[in-house]
Amino acid sequence: MTxxxxxxxxxxxxAGAPARQPAWQPPGGPAALSDxxxxxxxxxxxxxxxxxxxxxPVIARGEGPYVWDAAGKRYLDGLxxxxxxxxxxxxxxxxxxxxxxxxxxxxxxxxxxxxxxxVELAERIAALTPGDLNRVFFTTGGGEAVETxxxxxxxxxxxxxxxxxxxxxxxxxxxxxTTMGALAITGIPEAKAAFEPGxxxxxxxxxxxxxxxxEHGDDLVAFGRWAADAIEQTIEMEGxxxxxxxxxxxxxxxxxxxxxxxxxxxxxxxICDRHDVLLVSDDVICAFGRLGxxxxxxxxxxxxxxxxxAKGMTSGYSPIGATIVSDRVAEPxxxxxxxxxxxxxxxxxxxxxxxxxxxxxxxxxxxLLAHVRASQDGFRATLEKLLDLPIIGEVRGDGYFYxxxxxxxxxxxxxxxxxxxxxxxxxxxxxxxxxxxxxCRADDRGDPVVQLAPxxxxxxxxxxxxxxxxxxxxxxxxxLI
Ligand SMILES: Cc1ncc(COP(=O)(O)O)c(C=O)c1O
Numbered sequence: 001m002t003x004x005x006x007x008x009x010x011x012x013x014x015a016g017a018p019a020r021q022p023a024w025q026p027p028g029g030p031a032a033l034s035d036x037x038x039x040x041x042x043x044x045x046x047x048x049x050x051x052x053x054x055x056x057p058v059i060a061r062g063e064g065p066y067v068w069d070a071a072g073k074r075y076l077d078g079l080x081x082x083x084x085x086x087x088x089x090x091x092x093x094x095x096x097x098x099x100x101x102x103x104x105x106x107x108x109x110x111x112x113x114x115x116x117x118x119v120e121l122a123e124r125i126a127a128l129t130p131g132d133l134n135r136v137f138f139t140t141g142g143g144e145a146v147e148t149x150x151x152x153x154x155x156x157x158x159x160x161x162x163x164x165x166x167x168x169x170x171x172x173x174x175x176x177x178t179t180m181g182a183l184a185i186t187g188i189p190e191a192k193a194a195f196e197p198g199x200x201x202x203x204x205x206x207x208x209x210x211x212x213x214x215e216h217g218d219d220l221v222a223f224g225r226w227a228a229d230a231i232e233q234t235i236e237m238e239g240x241x242x243x244x245x246x247x248x249x250x251x252x253x254x255x256x257x258x259x260x261x262x263x264x265x266x267x268x269x270x271i272c273d274r275h276d277v278l279l280v281s282d283d284v285i286c287a288f289g290r291l292g293x294x295x296x297x298x299x300x301x302x303x304x305x306x307x308x309x310a311k312g313m314t315s316g317y318s319p320i321g322a323t324i325v326s327d328r329v330a331e332p333x334x335x336x337x338x339x340x341x342x343x344x345x346x347x348x349x350x351x352x353x354x355x356x357x358x359x360x361x362x363x364x365x366x367x368l369l370a371h372v373r374a375s376q377d378g379f380r381a382t383l384e385k386l387l388d389l390p391i392i393g394e395v396r397g398d399g400y401f402y403x404x405x406x407x408x409x410x411x412x413x414x415x416x417x418x419x420x421x422x423x424x425x426x427x428x429x430x431x432x433x434x435x436x437x438x439x440c441r442a443d444d445r446g447d448p449v450v451q452l453a454p455x456x457x458x459x460x461x462x463x464x465x466x467x468x469x470x471x472x473x474x475x476x477x478x479x480l481i
Contacts (some may be wrong), residue, residue: 013421016399030070033058050426057434062089065455065462067439076465077439082454083253083285083401084316087362094317094358101354110138110348117353124360125324131303135330137340139321139349142284142310143177146247147308148323149280150181153245154277159332162241165276168236170247171207173255173446176282182340185247188254188445203238205230208258211394211405212447222345225259232271240275240383245306248279250286252297254450256403257396260322265302278305278329284321288458289363291399292373299398305329311405313354315359320352368456372400382463383452386470391478404470408481415447420481424448431475438469450474 020221037043037056046342058070065088067077080086087094101117108115121310122136137152139145150168168185170176176185183192184202186390193199206214216223235243246268252258272279281304286308287295293299295307306329310321333340363369376399383395383402393407406424408414416424421444429442429450441451450470 005017012213016221028230030058031055033070037406040137047426059439064090065458073437075434076437076454076462076469078311078438078452078454078466080453081316082311083290083453084311085290086312086456087315087359087366088367088457091315091317091362094363097340097354097358098318098351101351105350107391109343109345111343115348115350115353117357118348121348121353121356124357125322128360129307129324130295130297131328131455133304133307133324134327135325137323137325138353139310139323140306140319140344140346140349140352141177141321142282143182144344144347145284145308145310145321145323146176146182146185146280146282147179149247149308150185150245152306152325152329152340153278153280155340156329156332157244159338159429162276165244166236166240167203167243168245168247169203169205169231169243169277171252172204173207174247174249174252176247176252176284177284181338190445194281200321203234205234206254207252208260208264209255209446210258210261211396216289220261221263224264225267228264228267228271231268235271235275235277240277243275243277244270246276247263247282249282249284250291250300251398251401253285253401253451254443255446256443256451257401258400259396259398260300263449265297265300269302272305280304280306280308284308285401286452287373289369290401290453292369292376294369314352314355315358315362317359318352318355318385319346320335320349320356328420359444363456372456375463376400378460379458382460382467385467386474389471389474389478391474391481397452400454400458402452404452406448406450406474409416416444421448423476424481428480429473432473432476433469436469436473438466438473440466475476 028470034055037058038051058400059067060070061068061363067075105115110118113385118138125136126134137148139148154166155460170185170187172187175189176182180199183195184199186192187204206227208224210220210223213223215226269279281297283295288293290312291299295306305326307324313320379400386392386404387395390410391406393405393410393413395402395404399404408416425442425444425448433440443449443451
């Protein structure tokens with residue numbers, strides 16, 4: 001990797017943070033860090049052999065929408081880390097909130113006790129949610145929030161005298177986490193294969209991939225109705241007395257950003273009400289401004305019974321997640337000797353709760369949700385310029401959350417086979433985009449896509465920078481096919 005001295009520009013982050021070379025240098029230099037990573041660090045979802053003969057990319061610092069590797073090279077963070085860093089990197093205000101809280105009360109559990117920041121955060125989050133989602137169960141991340149939601153749904157029905165209602169329905173290719181319960185809800189066979197047998201009782205229905213609609217490919221509303229009705233058919237097939245919950249993301253990430261067709265969520269809500277099934281909105285990615293609203297339900301106009309969230313709640317400055325529950329679902333837990341026998345040592349950690357509050361302060365003060373709503377059309381229009389490339393089949397998403405589907409033949413929507421995906425995505429694209437200065441994700445959990453979800457502070461100059469890098473690297477990729 002080369003060192004690229006960077007000149008600050010006026011466009012780098014609404015926070016106005018100038019870009020500069022990192023002051024810190026690793027002992028032994030960047031190569032020593034990479035070697036040590038190769039020997040000792042177990043990277044997640046990573047084919048470790050890929051780094052046998054090439055350096056492990058080590059990201060050492062960030063500021064605004066940019067990060068720098070340990071050698072000082074700058075990258076535009078086109079994925080907000082992992083759909084996390086809403087307010088951008090290098091916010092000392094959040095570091096100070098963490099430091100202040102650690103000095104005051106570093107740790108206390110939420111097991112029968114409360115601490116002020118968890119109380120304040122729960123009340124504040126309840127005020128941001130739609131409807132009567134007033135009760136917040138904190139976790140340390142998204143998968144735990146999903147796991148919590150399933151367990152909670154099961155006990156909710158047991159308390160209501162319907163212990164047979166334990167099954168869950170989710171969508172094909174959707175990702176909901178890696179713990180065994182969340183993994184059962186996940187609809188990606190390759191993510192589950194090594195760990196079978198999984199938790200029983202999880203069923204899959206079609207997602208809202210309109211680009212590859214098996215039916216109603218010429219009518220988005222009819223397609224949405226068909227996809228929602230598949231949920232009802234599964235509930236009826238399994239037996240309504242056995243189904244507890246449906247887990248859906250507002251915009252499904254895996255597969256490359258599938259927004260809901262108009263009317264989809266309203267139809268799902270009706271179906272859930274008809275069969276006494278809980279609607280869980282998995283907002284682990286979509287909450288906290290990613291779609292220009294606090295939660296996906298507000299963008300698409302539906303009312304969940306439970307929301308799961310994490311990632312953007314602290315913009316990644318400290319880990320936390322939450323399962324937010326409606327008054328109706330919380331009610332049977334609030335009487336007599338009943339308790340929810342579930343929890344995590346670090347759930348609702350005081351430092352994370354303090355950071356989340358400071359993060360919400362920034363989002364409100366800088367009106368980042370309005371900024372996303374005002375800039376999202378520009379983001380879409382900039383990415384849509386890439387449709388002139390033969391390799392881009394579709395640009396889809398909402399807010400600051402987009403997927404570009406890569407195809408071999410635009411006219412027939414022919415996708416790449418496994419060998420081509422291996423050569424194109426893993427062998428070339430991910431690395432070439434990174435080397436060209438754009439951190440994003442080339443993914444083939446469904447059909448091959450490039451995913452983009454930049455920090456919410458990004459503006460047109462960053463969209464243009466993404467488009468230029470994507471254009472040049474995707475043009476090169478096409479030549480390799
Ligand atoms: C929709 C969704 N749910 C759950 C998870 C799991 O979250 P975590 O990795 O924090 O456990 C993710 C992670 O990307 C996600 O996208």
